[in-house]
Amino acid sequence: MFWRNWNTMLATMVSSARAQIGRRSRQARSILAAEGYRGIIDRARSKASDWLKPQTEAWPVFPDDVLAADLSHPPDIAEPPLEEGEQITVNWIIGPAGPGSGGHTTAFRILNFLEKLGYRNRVYFYDPYGGDLQYFTDIARDYYKLNCEIANARRGMKDAHAVVATSWASAYAAYNAKCSGKRFYFIQDFEPFFYPTSTNSLLAENTYRMGFHGITAGRWLADKLTREFGMKTDHFPFGCDTAQYRRSAGSERKGIAFYARSHTPRRAVELGILALEIFAKRHPDVELHLFGQHLGALPFRFTNHGPSNPAKLNDIYNKCFAGLCLSLTNVSLVPYEMLACGCIPIVNDGPQNRVVLENAFVRFADPTPISLAQELEAVMGAPDREDISRKAAESVTLTSWDTAGAAVDAALRRALQP
Incomplete structure (x- = not known):
């Protein structure tokens, strides 16, 4: 009886394997005819990439920050009044980045503009990926020209007039932080759209329910967040670095x-x-x-x-x-x-x-x-x-980034008035 069952099972396995080999062979011939050897190579590389990738991706937010964020009971955060003529202190919570990041370029342009107006800025890196703080600090200073204080958000933040989240993950850090300061949200895109319907998209959407004052890139985002989530928002216009990007009159535009x-x-x-x-x-x-x-x-x-x-x-x-x-x-x-x-x-x-x-x-x-x-x-x-x-x-x-910076300055000052 055992050997009969074993032979039956073996025959089934062989038959299934032959069917799979036949199916894959026909698929390979079809790809080869339509796309050539490049199509075969591309699919092989894709499968190899899937095999090499870790089974679990690193999360862009610390899980304990998500666990601590009780949106049904917002924390009682002190908001020190801004006295007339007082220097404004702002804590910026942001993920570290290499050179050329568009989102960081915009945020740091605004930050540097505010510094020229007399603001005291502090940058707190929020990094669940465990990067080297000194490495990213050097990039922030050398590439993005930051002169302000830079520290690790996980080690706590000093009191400020304003605490600014710059992404959905950093919003959890801002929500949970014990330091004083009115909470703002510097929003450059609707981040739930960055993901399929998932835990990440839901967690990103929930940050718009944290009661922060939004300052958005462009009016579309401001209107959307006010309409769909009841957020208080201001917006700044998109700028353009016309010193860097300029028309060459003699160029042949073909x-x-x-x-x-x-x-x-x-x-x-x-x-x-x-x-x-x-x-x-x-x-x-x-x-x-x-x-x-x-x-x-x-x-x-x-x-x-x-x-x-x-x-x-x-x-x-x-x-x-x-x-x-x-x-x-x-x-x-x-x-x-x-x-x-x-x-x-x-x-x-x-x-x-x-x-x-x-x-x-x-x-x-x-x-x-x-x-x-x-x-x-x-x-x-x-x-x-x-x-x-x-x-x-x-x-x-x-179309200047100074105009954008002035709009952010005005929004902060209005919101910080007692």
Whole structure:
């Protein structure tokens, strides 16, 4: 009886294995026919990557901070009154970052502007990943030009007039902190959208219920948070570093630039690539410049610039008359940078872009490959491109980060008044 059952089980296993081998062989032949050896290699690398990745990802928030945050019983935090003429002290809670982080660049620009106005800033790094504090402190000083006090948020914070969270994870640290200071939330995007429906998306959403005063990048976020969560909000306008990004009058603008950063899903890279595939088939002579990360083979010819610093970006934009810049959440800094260089940005239509990008030279298209490709064709087919490029650059000459900083200063002072 035993051997009969064993033989039956063995036969079943062999039959199942043959079926799997047959299925995988047919799949491999299909991929090979459609995509060549590159398709096989890409899938093998993807599987190897999945196998090498840890089974549990590091969390962006300390679990004990989540456990301690009782939103049904908000802590009683002292808010020292701001006396007339008194220096304002602000604690900023922020995750450490390497050079070139867009969110950190904006936050530290505002922080440095406030320091010039006489604020006393302190930066407290919040780092569940266990990075080296000295390493990130050196980057903050050398790259982001911070001169203020820098410390570890987990070791406690000094009393201040204002305590500012800068991300959903740091909001938990601000909520639980024992130091005095009115709680603010410097919000650059709707972070629940960064995740599929999950614990992280829910925890991020809950931070908008902590009772903080929001200061948002652009009006779309301010309106959304007030409407959906009842938050008190102010907003600051997007700025543009026109000293770094500027139009070169002698540049030959023959190409299209595309911000292609696939590990940031909200930038809709796959959608943009499909649109460029359509465009490239119709206009194979137009140069396509992709930047943001190193990309593999695509179904059209392109120049792969990879991660690019501001000087390199300025050069790319000045080679292009049009730029494709997609965002499914709050708009990025790229459209204004393109405009400053005389490059016309095409963005996906949506309130997050319409409300913030109030500029006549920004072109909007429905978020479909065909509509985006058609808008690229319309822009590249303009007969007076030199004149359009010049006027586009002129349209952002007054779009300054000082204006954004002044708006944040005014918001803080209003909220801190007794």
